[in-house]
Amino acid sequence: MIFTSTKLAGAFIIDLEEKPDHRGFFARTFCADEFVAHGLKPTVAQCNLSFNHKKGTLRGMHYQILPAAETKLIRCTKGAIYDVIVDMRPDSPTYLTHIGVELTAENRRALYVPEMFAHGYQALTDNAEVIYQVGEFYTPGYERGLRYDDPILDISWPIPVTEISEKDQNWALLESVLIGV
Template sequence: MRFAETAIVGVVTVDIEPHEDERGAFARLHCPEAFAAAGHPFVPVQTSLSRNPHSGTLRGMHYQPAPHGEAKLVRAVRGRMFDVALDLRPGSPTYRRWTSAELSADSGRALLIPEGVAHGFLTLEPDTDVLYQITPAFQPGHEAGVRWDDPAFAIAWPAAPRIISGRDAGYPDHQG
């Protein structure tokens, strides 16, 4: 695995290094020792799947505030998406800044998102499935979010969403 820092402190792209032969390819997607050696300890306790049949589906911008904060490793296992991480940690030098990465099943690239950073994505192809590895386990009733198009963040989405939940569209402007 190859780890690369992004413009947001603690948000890291993780690229696989597949071993290929006549049978196909094999690649590690997560290894706690490799993450720790790269300076990003991450041991997930929950794995979730988001199925998105339509291109233009937007999910986000979601996070769990402390003391129920989550770190996530996110990757497309089918299809392609525009993935966004937004720093909502008030003491962070990158507070209120965002970064993005295109994640696809073909590339195998993942995005590691630390606690206190909101996450969202826009599907770029139909039938995009997103695998989440999360630590700690999700705590129902503690969900939070900010609006995908809040002018305080000016996220440059590649297109307007065609499908978005009422909850995600209705988050108020950020007050921090």
Template sequence: MKFNKTSLEGAYTIIPEPFIDNRGFFLRSFCTEEFAQQGLVNTFLQINHSGTRGKGSIRGMHFQFPPFAEVKVVKCTKGAIFDVIIDLRKNSPTFLQWESFELNEENKHTVYIPQGFAHGFQTLTDEAEIIYLVSQVYNKASEGGIRYDDAAVGIKWKLPVATISEKDVSIPYIDSTFKGIDL
């Protein structure tokens, strides 16, 4: 695996190094030792699997407040997604900046998302599935969100929004009281 730093400190894209032969391929999606060598969290308490129908559908932008702040490792296993992360760390030089990645079943790339980041995605195909490792157990009382179309962040989605949940549409816009996540 190749670990590439992104423009947001602590976030990485992970590029697999598949072994390919006439039968197909083999690759490691996760390795405790390799994550530890990079100084990354390598203990995960949940593995989540999400399926989304409808090209242009959005899920996100979600995060967990401390003490349930979580690291996520996200991989698209079917179709393609436009994956987005937002730095919400209170004292970060990239506070409220976002970055995007195309994850798909062909490139098999993974994104490592540190604590203090919001995460979401838009489907680029009619159907998409993602699997993600999560370092904390989900805690409903600690969940938070950034509205997908918040001008304070300015995400430029790849496609027009086709479908989004009522829960995600009801997330309020950021106002002057939002100072970020203190980890």
């Protein structure tokens, strides 16, 4: 695996290191030893699959707080998505900063999401499928979320939103929940 750090400390883009032969190629998509060597949490508590019928579908922005904070390893296995993460660590120099990465079935790229980062994505194709390896169990009492269109975050989604859950559409704006912003 090829680990590329991002401007958000602890967040990595992970590309495959393909071993080609006449049949195609072989590549490792996860290795606990390599994760530890890069300072990443290698725990996988759950694996989730998300399927999106329509291009423009938006899911997120979700995270869990301590003691149930999650890491995530996100990979698009069919179609394409625009994946966004936001640093929600108040003591971080990149607090409330975000990055976006295009993950596609063709580029086979993954995004490692550290604990206390909000995560969401937009389907760039119809029938987009996404797999998540998650480092903590889903714990509803610790779940939090951000509005995808929050003006403080100023995320530029690549295409208009066509579908979004009521829950994701109704997260409170940061202005109403943050002190001093």
